[in-house]
Amino acid sequence: MKFTSIAVKDFKELVRDKRGLFFILLFPIFFMMIFGFAFGGMGQQNTPHNIAIVNYDEGTTLPTGENFNFGNNLTNQLKETPYTNSDVKLFNVTETSETQADSLLKQRTVDAELIIPSNFSASMASQIANSAGLTANINNTVSSPIIRGDEGYSNFFASESALNSVMTEYQTDIVTGYKNQIAGTPGAEPVKYVNTTIQGISGTQSFTQFDFLAPGMMVFAILLLATTIAAILTREVESGTLERLKMSKMRSFDLLFGGLIPWSLVAGAQVVILLIVAVLLGLHWQGGINSVILATIIGIIGELPQLHWQ
């Protein structure tokens, strides 16, 4: 069994060549770490829009007799609204004064500024009264909230459209809610407004760029291993030992198959190590033990062409 002798030889060379081993096992880990830190926070595709809210709203008395400040309510609503299918918040809200907000805007610390006017609640109440047909209560207050921003800044448009859509939805919800409440069935729980809660599918909440890169990194590691194998074979050629072996009774099969065994072990170990590092760095690993075995086998198969190539 000459291939076993070759396998033992290759394994000893592999383990004793500390520099080589370092490159094979640690280098891909370094890569994984660099990519992990570089892309780990990125492309949580849903990044909150940074907005500043200036709230001048003075509140109002609703047709139901209730005192309510719609400005505060809207602010809270904006703070809470998440992205669709995600638990990432849509806005990162800073409540501040107008001057401060303008300066934040100029520094681009915030993408847009929402100014809620003092009569915002009053106008909301008008709208509710109007749509509910309570003509007595219509005082025809019209408020104009302002969305202010740098029109040359792309993030502003993104934030602005998000703000607009949320605010429109807010108005519709409020109006519908109160309409139902006022015309509502007695004894029923008064519905304040339709609170849209959207649930993200578990596991997909915060996929980052790294989740897409990590499997590629493992492939990369295998490719790196291929160059290392090539280097080691070159060493065998350069040191003349291949010629020595060729003069003996060894067949190509012995060299190839013998070499395959230790390298398969290394490839397998590499896949496992990289997987562990990737998970530590924040890879959202969805598979079970089966997928580890599969990944290992794929890693090993990845080695096969390299060996035949020699």
Place this chain on the structure above:
Amino acid sequence: MDYMIEAIDLTKKFDDLTAVDGLNIKIRKGEVFGFLGPNGAGKTTSIRMMVGLLKPTSGTILIDGKNIKEIEKGKIGICPQELMLWEHLTCKESLSLMADMYEVPKDVKDQRIDGLLKDLFLTDKANSVVSNLSGGMKRRLNLALSVVHEPDVVVLDEPSEGLDPQSRRVLWNYIRSMRDLQGKTVILTTHLMDEADSLSDRIGIVDHGKLIRLDTPENLKKEIGEGDIVDIKLSDPSKNLELITELKEIEDIISVVETDGRINIRALDAVSKLPQIMKLVEKFDLRVDDLSVRQNTLEDVFIDLTGTGLRE
């Protein structure tokens, strides 16, 4: 006479360069055959063809009467000029690996490896990794790896290159023991004339791809002239020619020549001629600045046959 290796009209061409040109050589069983020649003369090419590592352009090679293509691997052991070692294996592991590759039976393997390590003074280093060995030890291991399968023919390509005198002695003794105790045929290429002289039974000198002489060291030395050489440098070299004419009169002096302003006298038993020579020198009222007497060496033969021009 049994021949181990016969090369018949062996020719090797590399593009327009003819490295080996119609070489005919017969190497006897159980001899140490010295293969001499300047760098680039075609020694290594010839040897590589004779052991089957290189395909000749034309010609036939018979090993033990059989065509080289039919012989079993393992009949020949080659110790290459360069070190061919696994840097990360120990001496013992390397030898064991090669023994496995040559299918040496398990029951004799360990014993043989121990024997080799002992003969080549590597026992202390048996478990040292090759990269930690000295140059001489690596050379010795390089040789051990080539003979671990006990081949009938051992080819050593410049084995003493870079060895200190002690290691060289170990090597020489080992080469002699391979011939005398194990009856192996050894082919040796070398640039060290004293090595070829003391080890070889016969010497072949090749130049420009052709065999120019093949004989025992003694016969070769005789061929370019018997006797010793007296080399004299006189205080006044202008009188050299006059002296040479007189010197030629002395009985038993074979030749007297002037080279580089010095006088070279070749004579049988030169030491006994010295008084006569000195008398003549005094007669011309000359002094001797430098004088040496040396025996004819294989190096003289080599230079005589291949010239002094550099080959590279």
